[in-house]
Amino acid sequence: MSRSRVAWVALPAALAMTLSACGGGGGSSSTGEGKANPDGTVSIYGTEPKSTLFPANTTEAGGGKVTDSLFSRLVGYKAEDGAPYNLMAESITSSDAKVYNIKVKQGWKFHDGTDVKAENFVDAWNWAAYAPNAQQAASFFSVIQGFDEVHPADENAKPAKDKMSGLEVVGDYEFKVTLNGPTSVFTTMIGYTPFSPLPKSFFADTKAFEAKPIGNGPVKFVSRTPNALIKMERFDDYKGEDKVNFKTLDYKIYSSQETAYQDLVAGKLDFMEALPPSAKVGEKYKADLGDAVVTANLLGQSAIAFPQYIDAFKNVKLRQAVSMAINREQITKTVLAGSYVPSTSFVSPGIKGYRPDTCGEYCKYNPEKAKQLFQESGFTGKLTIQSNQDGGRKEPLEAACNSIKQALGVECEFVGATNFGAFRQIVDGKQLTGMSRSDWSADYPSIENFLNPLYRTGGSSNDSNYSNPQVDALLKKADETANEDEAIKLYQQAEDLIAKDLPSMPTWNEKGIGGRSKNLLEAKMSFKRQPVLESLRVKA
Amino acid sequence: MGRYVLRRLLQLIPVFLGTTFLIYALVWAIPQDPFAGKCGQRPCDPAYIAEMSEKLNLNDPLLLQYFKYLGNLVVGDFGTTFNGVSVGEQISTSWPITLKMGIIALIIEAVIGIIAGVLTGLRKSGFLDNLVLVSTLFLISLPVFVTGFVLRLYLGPQGFDLMDTSVSSDPTFGELILPGFVLGSLSMAYVARLTRSSIVENRRADYVRTAIAKGQPQSRVVGIHLLRNSLIPVITFLGTDLGSLLGGAIVTEGVFNINGIGGLIFRGIQEKEGVMVTGIVTLLVLVYLLMSLLVDLLYAVLDPRIRYE
Numbered sequence: 007m008s009r010s011r012v013a014w015v016a017l018p019a020a021l022a023m024t025l026s027a028c029g030g031g032g033g034s035s036s037t038g039e040g041k042a043n044p045d046g047t048v049s050i051y052g053t054e055p056k057s058t059l060f061p062a063n064t065t066e067a068g069g070g071k072v073t074d075s076l077f078s079r080l081v082g083y084k085a086e087d088g089a090p091y092n093l094m095a096e097s098i099t100s101s102d103a104k105v106y107n108i109k110v111k112q113g114w115k116f117h118d119g120t121d122v123k124a125e126n127f128v129d130a131w132n133w134a135a136y137a138p139n140a141q142q143a144a145s146f147f148s149v150i151q152g153f154d155e156v157h158p159a160d161e162n163a164k165p166a167k168d169k170m171s172g173l174e175v176v177g178d179y180e181f182k183v184t185l186n187g188p189t190s191v192f193t194t195m196i197g198y199t200p201f202s203p204l205p206k207s208f209f210a211d212t213k214a215f216e217a218k219p220i221g222n223g224p225v226k227f228v229s230r231t232p233n234a235l236i237k238m239e240r241f242d243d244y245k246g247e248d249k250v251n252f253k254t255l256d257y258k259i260y261s262s263q264e265t266a267y268q269d270l271v272a273g274k275l276d277f278m279e280a281l282p283p284s285a286k287v288g289e290k291y292k293a294d295l296g297d298a299v300v301t302a303n304l305l306g307q308s309a310i311a312f313p314q315y316i317d318a319f320k321n322v323k324l325r326q327a328v329s330m331a332i333n334r335e336q337i338t339k340t341v342l343a344g345s346y347v348p349s350t351s352f353v354s355p356g357i358k359g360y361r362p363d364t365c366g367e368y369c370k371y372n373p374e375k376a377k378q379l380f381q382e383s384g385f386t387g388k389l390t391i392q393s394n395q396d397g398g399r400k401e402p403l404e405a406a407c408n409s410i411k412q413a414l415g416v417e418c419e420f421v422g423a424t425n426f427g428a429f430r431q432i433v434d435g436k437q438l439t440g441m442s443r444s445d446w447s448a449d450y451p452s453i454e455n456f457l458n459p460l461y462r463t464g465g466s467s468n469d470s471n472y473s474n475p476q477v478d479a480l481l482k483k484a485d486e487t488a489n490e491d492e493a494i495k496l497y498q499q500a501e502d503l504i505a506k507d508l509p510s511m512p513t514w515n516e517k518g519i520g521g522r523s524k525n526l527l528e529a530k531m532s533f534k535r536q537p538v539l540e541s542l543r544v545k546a
Numbered sequence: 547m548g549r550y551v552l553r554r555l556l557q558l559i560p561v562f563l564g565t566t567f568l569i570y571a572l573v574w575a576i577p578q579d580p581f582a583g584k585c586g587q588r589p590c591d592p593a594y595i596a597e598m599s600e601k602l603n604l605n606d607p608l609l610l611q612y613f614k615y616l617g618n619l620v621v622g623d624f625g626t627t628f629n630g631v632s633v634g635e636q637i638s639t640s641w642p643i644t645l646k647m648g649i650i651a652l653i654i655e656a657v658i659g660i661i662a663g664v665l666t667g668l669r670k671s672g673f674l675d676n677l678v679l680v681s682t683l684f685l686i687s688l689p690v691f692v693t694g695f696v697l698r699l700y701l702g703p704q705g706f707d708l709m710d711t712s713v714s715s716d717p718t719f720g721e722l723i724l725p726g727f728v729l730g731s732l733s734m735a736y737v738a739r740l741t742r743s744s745i746v747e748n749r750r751a752d753y754v755r756t757a758i759a760k761g762q763p764q765s766r767v768v769g770i771h772l773l774r775n776s777l778i779p780v781i782t783f784l785g786t787d788l789g790s791l792l793g794g795a796i797v798t799e800g801v802f803n804i805n806g807i808g809g810l811i812f813r814g815i816q817e818k819e820g821v822m823v824t825g826i827v828t829l830l831v832l833v834y835l836l837m838s839l840l841v842d843l844l845y846a847v848l849d850p851r852i853r854y855e
């Protein structure tokens with residue numbers, strides 16, 4: 007994998023943006039004074055996992071945090087910028103980006119003492135993709151040849167096979183992956199949790215594994231009290247470079263972020279990757295935590311989508327007018343208390359291939375031009391923004407509505423759903439009656455992951471139901487381009503087309519703000535809003 | 547007496563069946579797709595939905611689902627939630643904690659409430675009476691989460707440092723005293739007022755005057771004659787209150803991060819996990835029924851005029 011960062015750094019504008027975004031970009035570590043204790047205990051804020059703790063079944067934060075720590079994959083991501091590096095892979099080679107030859111490092115062990123071999127990857131991937139095993143992240147394997155045979159598009163059809171033809175074990179520590187077509191992002195993708203290997207014992211008894219997961223990561227599973235605690239311990243035979251510097255890891259499960267924050271300030275909890283709204287008001291956390299604030303560049307993008315199945319939103323002038331009527335600068339400073347920055351692009355800053363201002367003037371507040379465009383659009387009636395109203399989602403969108411109201415002189419109302427589930431049901435069922443919140447956080451750090459799921463026809467999270475054959479063609483071409491830099495250029499061209507159509511308007515990017523307790527000397531947060539385990543150092 | 551108790555216990559069976567069915571049907575009727583939002587920003591994979599629906603019997607008609615559930619319940623299987631953890635296990639970790647906290651709350655509200663009620667009832671319109679009236683009025687007007695947050699702030703590490711900000715995952719009685727106090731504070735105020743008015747009323751009763759006229763000591767008049775009669779409404783209140791202390795502690799549990807029954811129900815409803823909600827509510831219904839039986843039996847102990855045949 008050749009990762010030339012020259013192009014990225016050479017863009018002065020990009021650099022300037024990163025600086026203003028996060029005071030130095032990347033994950034800034036927070037360091038204290040004193041000696042470290044290599045056998046200390048670290049407690050981290052957690053939420054109850056919503057699914058079984060299989061790597062391909064934890065797509066939400068609570069469970070993902072646990073499986074991410076228990077398993078190591080072929081590729082890891084650097085804490086600073088999410089750049090992929092070979093973790094368990096000795097080498098990943100391909101001449102055409104379609105057939106990959108993967109060599110696995112020798113000497114790695116699962117927590118039960120068995121060796122991690124090529125077959126552990128192949129078996130795990132086949133198992134996760136096989137439809138009757140009902141893994142939430144099964145669709146991530148759809149790039150691999152033969153996926154449709156193990157996972158037919160029709161959910162009632164019986165799969166013809168239980169193994170993908172594209173996976174082939176070559177030797178004990180070598181396997182070959184054949185994809186459906188060239189996919190350059192594959193080498194980044196396989197760092198995502200569902201691509202973890204699974205030990206032999208998993209296939210022998212999945213029930214037992216459910217109760218006591220066995221991984222190959224830097225920490226091993228010890229015990230779990232549902233809704234209260236998940237306990238882990240350092241795995242001493244771990245071979246990766248991301249070894250941990252503590253003995254015991256407690257994921258303490260909280261039902262309220264407020265309480266967790268009180269514990270953090272009191273030193274009863276050591277790490278939180280998000281702070282409750284009450285701590286953000288007036289930047290109270292700065293006074294509470296001092297130098298123990300931990301920040302990170304998150305790979306997320308907040309946007310408001312214009313569902314294309316609503317007739318009024320087929321008019322691009324209306325979309326542009328609304329986008330220009332939102333005072334992003336002011337809302338991020340006041341309502342969002344500086345924990346967000348205005349967004350000017352469809353890709354989040356820090357991603358390779360990110361360019362600021364791709365949205366151009368349409369993401370800048372300009373009430374005069376907005377008003378003019380709005381009048382040209384001929385829209386009459388009321389605008390609405392839909393979202394779930396819990397978790398602090400309501401306030402910024404209400405502010406956006408007010409901004410639209412003032413700039414355009416049109417009625418605008420926030421329509422709230424009780425919770426995330428209820429809201430997604432409306433969105434997934436294509437039953438939106440107005441604009442909708444469409445926030446995205448990337449599964450893996452790649453520009454591809456910001457465009458394909460959101461803007462490709464039928465994309466898995468294409469909330470606006472956007473479809474532009476030209477964009478589809480460019481994205482397809484980019485996916486199939488083996489050379490990474492060329493692929494990025496094509497993705498950028500697609501992004502430019504999307505910016506012209508503005509099917510959803512980028513609003514703001516979240517700054518990752520978390521905190522550590524005084525018991526920790528050092529802590530870093532990753533772009534996935536997770537603690538970087540190898541960075542945690544306990545005070546002696 | 548024995549036949550009465552037996553009859554009451556047999557009544558539990560139809561009530562049990564009725565409530566479980568009602569709860570099951572209600573959860574089933576929540577107009578939300580259990581898979582909405584479960585897979586994050588993108589909709590769940592159709593194969594995942596199909597398999598999980600099959601596993602959790604979500605495709606069966608309501609009645610069949612219910613009978614399958616009941617069948618499992620008879621052999622002690624409460625079912626499993628979406629994350630594969632058995633409901634039985636979750637209840638058995640949370641139940642003792644909630645029970646501990648509920649009992650602490652009940653003891654606090656009964657002891658403090660009754661003592662305050664008796665003292666003020668005997669010395670009407672004195673300083674103590676006014677103090678108790680004002681302070682109970684204050685407690686009644688405060689929502690539980692305010693009491694919780696304020697006490698945590700002032701007694702926690704940022705205040706007098708008498709307690710931790712939250713309890714551990716397997717809390718001891720000592721750790722639960724403060725949460726128990728918060729939980730019981732509202733009822734404590736009610737108990738104090740209820741006892742007070744009951745005492746005030748009964749002080750003028752004929753049998754109290756007779757007891758005083760017989761020359762019995764004050765402690766016996768108050769302790770035996772007056773208090774036993776005055777406690778009947780208080781016992782009724784305390785008995786039914788234990789049920790609400792156990793199931794309705796969601797707010798207190800949230801403030802102190804206690805892994806209790808209230809939080810489990812709340813999460814169960816949010817995630818539309820019917821088996822979880824039904825399992826816990828069934829338990830709570832049983833607690834209510836047993837407590838009301840106990841209260842009825844206590845009536846007979848307190849007031850010899852009441853007999854069960």
